């Protein structure tokens with residue numbers, strides 16, 4: 498497993514460099530969020546040992562034991578759909594939440610941020626493709642939503658996040674990522690102090706190169722990096 502992960506990282510870093518080159522970007526602008534939601538504690542530890550520091554998880558109950566052991570070693574990103582009643586466990590443990598998609602959730606993050614004196618970097622999740630199965634605000638709702646969060650003291654809107662539909666030809670995801678980039682510029686131009694929106698969380702195992710070409714700063718990689726050891730069988 499160790500060797501596999503080492504090799505995957507080397508391979509992924511090459512592909513990040515090539516995609517950066519194609520789009521005139523500096524590869525250092527792009528961070529890998531290692532998605533270990535289907536990985537054991539041991540594998541998650543290996544990922545950290547190999548030098549990746551951003552770890553993405555999506556199930557509160559699964560991540561707590563990992564945080565007990567590895568919490569101080571990484572920067573933790575909550576990437577999954579977040580139920581309001583789980584916010585209490587997430588705030589203070591995760592530096593980033595990638596799935597801010599409704600006002601009730603923002604209020605809960607603010608509430609627990611205040612109690613724990615912890616400011617969370619939040620990505621507003623946008624359902625660019627409009628697929629019904631996906632969470633996220635509609636693109637046209639984003640500006641108003643960000644404005645409405647400007648009174649919140651414990652939320653920084655650090656960027657926007659999207660998931661593209663699965664495409665066997667990843668080129669087909671490009672318009673989705675491009676639209677998110679445009680939205681980022683629109684939100685940025687509001688110049689709201691709580692919303693620097695410097696980051697774009699987009700691109701997964703199947704489409705990260707296209708996402709980089711369109712401006713991703715955080716790519717969320719699971720399968721290609723660590724496989725799916727614990728993926729529940731449906």
Ligand SMILES: *Cc1c(COP(=O)(O)O)cnc(C)c1O
Pocket residue numbers: 532534555576577660701702703717718719720721
């Ligand atoms: C699982 C997951 C990923 C990783 O997906 P892979 O295709 O395995 O790379 C990325 N982002 C989110 C939000 C996820 O839930």
